[in-house]
Amino acid sequence: MAVTINDVALKAGVSKSTISCYLNGRFESMSLETRERIAAVIAEMEFRPNALARSLKQKRTHTIAAIVANILNPFSTSVIRGAEDCCKQAGMNLILCNADDDPAKEKEYVEMLLSKQVDGLIINTTGFNNHYIKDVSIHTPVVLIDRKVPEIQCDTVAVNSSAGSHLAVDHLRKLGHQNITMFTLPYKGISPREERVEGFRKALSLHGLSFHLDALIETEAAEDVLVSHLDRLMKQVGRPSAIFGANNLMTMAVIKAAKQLRLVIPDDIAVIGFDDWEWAPLMEPPVTVVAQPTYAMGEKAAATLLKRIKSGRLNKKPVLIVYEPELVPRKSCGEGGR
Amino acid sequence: MAVTINDVALKAGVSKSTISCYLNGRFESMSLETRERIAAVIAEMEFRPNALARSLKQKRTHTIAAIVANILNPFSTSVIRGAEDCCKQAGMNLILCNADDDPAKEKEYVEMLLSKQVDGLIINTTGFNNHYIKDVSIHTPVVLIDRKVPEIQCDTVAVNSSAGSHLAVDHLRKLGHQNITMFTLPYKGISPREERVEGFRKALSLHGLSFHLDALIETEAAEDVLVSHLDRLMKQVGRPSAIFGANNLMTMAVIKAAKQLRLVIPDDIAVIGFDDWEWAPLMEPPVTVVAQPTYAMGEKAAATLLKRIKSGRLNKKPVLIVYEPELVPRKSCGEGGR
């Protein structure tokens, strides 16, 4: 049996409440002698207060949770690092869960975390629990990150995805590319993907380029599937000279497929990606990308959530924080000249 | 105020205990009619049982936690995926924490998780809380992953690191490399690193190669530091023809440094790494590595922990599970011929 506040009180020769005061830093009404004795007993008995009991009574857990859509995505881990640093600084605990791109898992995790009474939730949603999360956000502080869901009235941290697509297309055009194909994961209902696609369409049009049938390929990011798409594309007469990967997983998969087809980047085909990641500069050629400030976004999401929790004003109008993406030119679009 | 079991009981016209039975699946002693009525009321009121109260009483949380040393390391995320799948299948919850390579953070997280009464812990330890974790493991099921700590008597899932080093050296020798330098992070007190270094030393000796002063560089994995190390090494008369990176972070950093110095891999210098990662094949040249079965290790760690929890036999002799690493030859050691 674990040692409880009772055991400590007994051994220290005081009452439970005195121990409780001690635990909660209310030393004013306590002799220094008592205080020191309690400290000694706690250390000696290795007493660790039961957070379940404490939280049950206090109705706060001092814990927030972040649910990421896919922990294998470097985007997620970087966001997490930012959120973590913010929580630590604020004396809050952060626990992490991975939805693994599975809406059912996402929902289960939200359920579990709520039943554990977390004080708030940062969700990088899969995008398929909107109605449910909307319900949740009415009673519990929620901050959405990366993916906006208009029907959910809650604080959101996102990136200007449309601007990112413009950045990519502008860059490609500057380097002389006329025929650009964008590869995206299924984008319906997932705001950043939709905005990236829409931004791409608009950017093409601004540059007088047509958004023809093969300008957008919606596909899973599996290597074999991409190989066949790319192969087909490259055999056409009006074949693309550049590929735009809508996120880092897709970009990596495109590069894998290109290698498999023995296409040389950027000579045979240029590649630009949305999302930066640590080893993008290590690839050969280093991959040109449109980067998002992931760490800052994570930090901001946590800060926003903590503020919301502290204020207790769940019904106050939600804020939308939008970060601007940035072009990171490297070598994969033929930047050095051909 | 959240809805409680009392509210549900009242509305359903039964007692708390009946609701409790319902929640815990004890339907035997309950009319079908009652059962359905309760279900309806719960759905209607959106009742979500308070896990704090439940766990406080039951003394089990049905939750285990995994603390990884560094979530930015692909090794960690892959291990997590394995652990997750295992937990899900067993109906247990998994929560994640990131020690961020900081022993103080690691300790804080363990403290927090214990106070939250998690049923068990998977720890990829930073290696600097041994005494503390040993204490913890006496009362709480703990499984160590990746890093063994002999003084802690608990289940451990690791890889045969020494064999991995042999694999690397053998491969390099087969390709004609005579002068190999290993780059490692500070390895004292971190078992896999120590074993990799020791295995490397032994392998060199087996091949009649000397373990001279510059055969092992112990350093942080920061690009600028590596640049200066590598630069110095390459200017020597007996300069290395191959570099062995002791983990993936180090290998990536070595490659970064090599690029910066405009060294061509493998012509100027071959590179082999310990740890595989998803985009290793995407680099140019694709990086040859010694891979560990990370997903399987995560799965095994979780399974072992759950078994230990179920058995309740904390004092039963700990098991040590060792996986064998595997050589994944690609192109960074001059595999195709020079």
Add this chain to the structure above:
DNA sequence: CTGAAAGCGCTAACAG
């Protein structure tokens, strides 16, 4: 400055 008592939401005997 310290202690007694009530109760957070739930479970688990045990009666009925």
Add this chain to the structure above:
DNA sequence: CTGTTAGCGCTTTCAG
């Protein structure tokens, strides 16, 4: 088949 009761370990008035 259902209800009563006594806690789980802690916090929090409110007396003394």
